[in-house]
Amino acid sequence: MPAFRQVGEKQLPNPVLCMAWSPKRDLIALANTTGELLLHRLASFQRVWSLPPSEYTGKDITALAWRPDGKILAFSLGDTKQVVLCGVEKAEILHVFPIETPVTCMHWMEVMEENSALSSFYNSEDESKLFLPKLPTLPKSYSTTSKIFSEEKSDEIMNLLGEVRLNILALGGDTGFVELYAYGMYKIAALTGVSGTCRSLSLSSDLKSLSIIAEVRSADNDPEICYSQLDTGLLSDCLPEVTRMARKFTHISTLLQYLHLSLTCMCEAWEDILMQMDLRLTKFVQEKNTSTQVQDEFLELLLWGQSSPELQALLMNQLTVKGLKKLGQSIESSYSSIQKLVISHLQSGSEALLYHLSEVKGMSLWKQKFEPLGLDSTAIEGAITAVGSFSLKANELLQVIDKSMKNFKAFFRWLYVAMLRMCEEHVPPELNKMTQKDISFVADFLSEHFSENEELFDRKGKYFNVERVGQYLKDEDEDLVSPPNNKGNQWLKFLQESSHLKESPLLFPAYPQKSLHFVKRMMEGVIEQCLQKPAEVIGKSVKQAVFLPLYTVPESSENTPRLFELPSLWNDKKAKMHYVVFSMPEISPCKLYLLRRATDPNRHIPNSVMAIDLSQTLDNVDENNAAAQPHLAYSCLDARFYDDEMLTVVLQGPEEEHSGRVLGQLPLASTLSCETEFIWKPNQRLDQQSDAIPSQGLVLGNQWRELENMKAQFIAVNGIRKVACVLSSNLRHIRVFEMDVEDEDEEGAESQNATADQDVLDTTMSSQGQDEDGKEVKEQVEAAEHGGDEFQKTEDNLESEEALELS
Template identity: 25%
Template sequence: METEEEAERLTPFQLQFDKPIASQIKIAEWNPEKDLLAMVTEDSKILLHRFNWQRLWTISPGKCITSLCWRPDGKAVAVGLEDGTISLHDVENGKLLRSMKTHIAAVVCLNWQEDADKKKDTSGSNLIYEDRTSRFFPPPPRKPRMPGVVSGDTGFSDDGEDSLRELYNSSHQRFNILCSGDKDGIICFSIFGIIPIGKLNIHDVSICFPQMGDHVSLQLLNASICRVALSTDLCHLIVMCSGELFHGVVGSHDQRMAEPDLVGFHCLLLDTSIFWKRKNELHQVAQQASNVEDLTEVIRSSVSVMCKQWLDAMHTFHEKFDSLSTLIVDHGLDSTPQEEFLSLLGGARTSPPVHQFLVNSLGEAGLKRVAKTVCSTGKELQLIVLDHLQPAAEIICFRMGELRGLSKWRARYQSIGLDTTLFDKATEKAGTLLIQVERFMSVLSSAVQQFSNFFNWLLKSVKILMSEPSDQLPPFSSELVIVFLNFLYDQDPIKQLLDLSDADQSIEVDLEKLERVKELTQFGGFSDCEYLRRSLAKEFQQMESCFKEAFQMPFATISRKILCKDIFPLFPHASLTGLASSVIPASISYYMETSHAISTYQTHEQRVIDYISFIIPDESFSAVPKCIGIIRGFMHDGNNEETSYSSPETVLLCVPDNYHCVDLSLYKENQIVLLLNETSTTPDSPENACIMIVEASNLPFVPIDRSPTSSTWKLRELKDSMVYLQLENEKVRSIPHSIVAPLAVSASRGVACIFAARKRALVYILEEDEDEISDAE
């Protein structure tokens, strides 16, 4: 018995639990900061479980989920969908925080990486940008809620909005980039996961090498991305993809007409050092841009809510008062409701249709209901302006002014695309919107006053017609009744200012007022004097368009500065279509270099080393089946100008006999976790598998001398130096199940979650208890 207990203690990787699952899992990722596991089922539901397997929440986006990753602080999870959308969800409750349509094809991979170093500029000085908005303004307003809608009915709750503000609040975050790749070869970059900052089509990139007087280029076509990974210093992006690799001489007419040299799986190295060099400037711009975008949504929601409320109120008004026109026609009169009301106001005898309308059709109760609806709606609109629309417009003006000031510091911000002219225009548009808000408030107050005065007069008229006392009724102004009947009864200036469908209609402006506005331009007023002819909705559209134009310039500038530095062909495949549709298990990780003897795979001043591991399909290297490739040091030395291409180190592993690799994952301290299924010899054979950890630092890596003109798969040349793994020589734990991908490994927690083919989840502790091991020894 003691011997069995001792053997159990010495068995690597303690099994924490073995739980059944309702549906098979296709994606699984551990939270980087908490003991939480996010899983995606085959029917595209997202499950969040604690380490003890307690389920916290389940959500279903309603679309096929193709990728998932965590924000570096673990407070949000990014989900890539088949239609090209990326959605961000709150870790606390799964609420949708943000949805962005950054791709047009399925988002097959996501990687969210934060800067591993403290914020320093290229000169080494600390630069912490202070957001001064809170000094001058109260907390930013929320979106107004539609009347009658309780929290959560619209998919947006108070708690969800707080989480969204936390997501936007980047002042306390390390600079981070969300990188996404789709099956059509498009890579997108977003700061803090919410501000698009760059885009790259890997079909449009090529790398040129000097070769015997000519420049030889390498270019990928018909590529589909499999995996992307930003380095911890944000200087490089490693991309794994399938595609056709072409070699050619730059400028040759038949360069793209030739047959592809290498069709299969490739590894690309992109230079993203602009993120590292200008991370402080990008952080500042993204912080302002994210808040401006949030406040823009507040304005959009405010205008939408006010427009709907006012249209509903006017529908109630016209639903009652339009019947008067029908009564006038029925009585054979040739007049309008306004003329009939003016006649009543002037003291003339009440016409039969007006008497019937006021006494029978409308009545005192109906009039009071209409009056309450219109007047209360007017007051609600005023509150929305004061509590939401106007504060948002004021803060936007301040923030755009801050960005305008930054754009004038050309030495630092011109390199990331902050254009002074565009931000001058955008700041002016923000100011004109604020003026439009003031005008809207003036028009709204006047309209509400005139409606209230008109209803007070009608109520007194109804009382008189019904021979009831009217001494205690509110007073009214006959002049305002006349103004109302002439300008408001069958017209709607509020709708004209708010409704987007009427946004293109020009508003009549007094010529004298327009001339006074033009005179003000000589004293520093707005250069655009036509804003008085535009509605509030149209002004908002133009402001939003100017914002997009101003922020598009940094996006285009950064996109141009993301370049391809190297292409490494990994293994061939006969069918490119079959390779693109299949899932190649692969893993990319970056580790801090510990040995000063290794210097060939350093990046910039950061001592970071990259490891790339992948399973090679048997049909790719038929002579070397059951093979795993590991590449170390693919990243270039950024300070090395002597060579135009790198010589990474590579090793090929062959899994033990009677096993095949299902999935793999790079672990901490240069370790690789392998999932191996035992090959069944007969249908009745028991289903067994194992989990194995391989020390990559102990493997005999071989440098690969690559030539840019070579059209061969260099990994094939390592056949003679292949390392054959043996179960007795590695850390191995037997699993009494047949297992399937994915493998979810948490380096920060030292755990791995494995999924069995018979719908079970097994969690193993990868970290060994050193005290127990020493006691057992």
């Protein structure tokens, strides 16, 4: 019986560009050339969901990474230069942030360092839940683009932050672009001094160093593969402070998004119907022959009950009694919605933002701890002031809404009665009563709002600004057309007369001429500067500790997809080591090389470079077995670390032998215990001194199987879940294996795998309905029940295999 049990096989319609196993579940994420993200289960390779590309994100997926808890999947888009965080349960986009250059690789790790300061911090972390109410969820009726706050529950920020323990998403790209994001959301370091295009990177779990494999153009313009180790000692030395700061700043950036979405909802609640009054009055002015002012004509109607033929035509033909009633209801409904959003969302969001910023300010004043991380108390003070100004502007809008609602109610009530009289219709007695106070109220409204403004016509194409709320919600830099009238405001008068209070930093500036959008943009800019400074300071503290040029890239590899290509990096948490596995087919095709460095750049490791000789790997050492495996010189197509002590490889025999391709497990214990020391010559690349590298032969025993009828090329593995996924050279043919199956436990293992993620599958299947993929999954489940372990082929598989055989 061959080693490793095959549990699934699939011919895919589109080539796969990235594949990554979940760290916690039997799920694998695939990204294909159309920009579609697919999630498959181990059992018969069933599809759980697919996320199609959208205009909002993009369709050129360049890298994938799972959050260490397996609940969120990050992927980068090359065409739109964005990183997207996607929820695994429901395939919904949770968060998107822009980046400067397309990402070529990403790695998401969790900090594993344990110390007493951290454990006490984790226990007392985030007391904001004791002091701040839960943020109200955004109304679902609005077309907000992000889904962070649209769920029934309102603990979305904590869901995005995940566990209290710090986790960091490392991104690498072209031209030395490397950035670190705490919790996958807040940029905690923007690194400088890295050269070349990142092919792979790995941050150590103790945060002491970052290992990078980069492709660098050498002096003679040949691409070289180089290994760099960067010293990130500041992050590990200040881990409790970094964690606290990162969580605070992640809260702050999420709250900024909450306020932005709340304002988007308010803009949608303010409808264009509110502009109809202004436009109709402008048309009336342009068409009428008389030289009288509009407000005079309305005042004449108010005082004497008489109107000019032009005004009568405007009211009866253009506005109509029915239209006026509808307009009044629309304005009241729209104003009420905006008012609710300001009170429940803008104000609660601003309070939470002030709370977190004030805590960050307190942290910044502890200079011994937080000054090395770039926290600047003066800049944070400015951010607090900006949030205060935004709160003041939101309160000003509430007052304008309140006043406008009273004015419009009185004005529409009077105009409705006047129009009923014009039509000689019955006027309800409850509307007919109008006191002198009501008349003077409407007269004031007409004189203030119905005056013609020639300047306004030049800017907006209308003479009037009857409606005063919309100007606060427009995303323009121009001043308010009708700022609030503050005459007689005793507080403002007191401030102007007080020489000490006028310039006091304790008072938030009000910006009476500016819109709510303008003040919000200003606040976002100030806070953004606060958030960026630590990333710059921490980034500059990171220095290159080691730089090792490995080998030149062979020209023949230009066409192979770089996303899967060796070298491969591994972060050994127990031994606190970085491992790099690579091959040099031009120099020694039958050898696989292993480079290791301590995560602490100051710690020396003997035997830093070793070679694994593959020429005798498949020799059968069983003397009693007559059918011994012939001696073949195998070369390595792809290798990935299965765990700290095992390497999973795809091997290829010499072409002239017509031998198949082999999936195998290489135990590294004997190689790592090699005693021969290799002395690196600093002026040479590794491939120029490869003869001096100590070599160790390995025999696989029964830890291998031939991959029949498949031109296998690439592999993705997960030692925790004991699974492997092999991909063909045309990137469309996939086989999935369980790597560590004991005979007696096969049935139990199979049932365990079938139920491991049933909750995920059930949720998704119920929400997506029985589409074509769902039918295929159902067929495969039934086939698996009847046919045991053997994979039952669907029509698609058969057709694709026939096409493969023909090719």
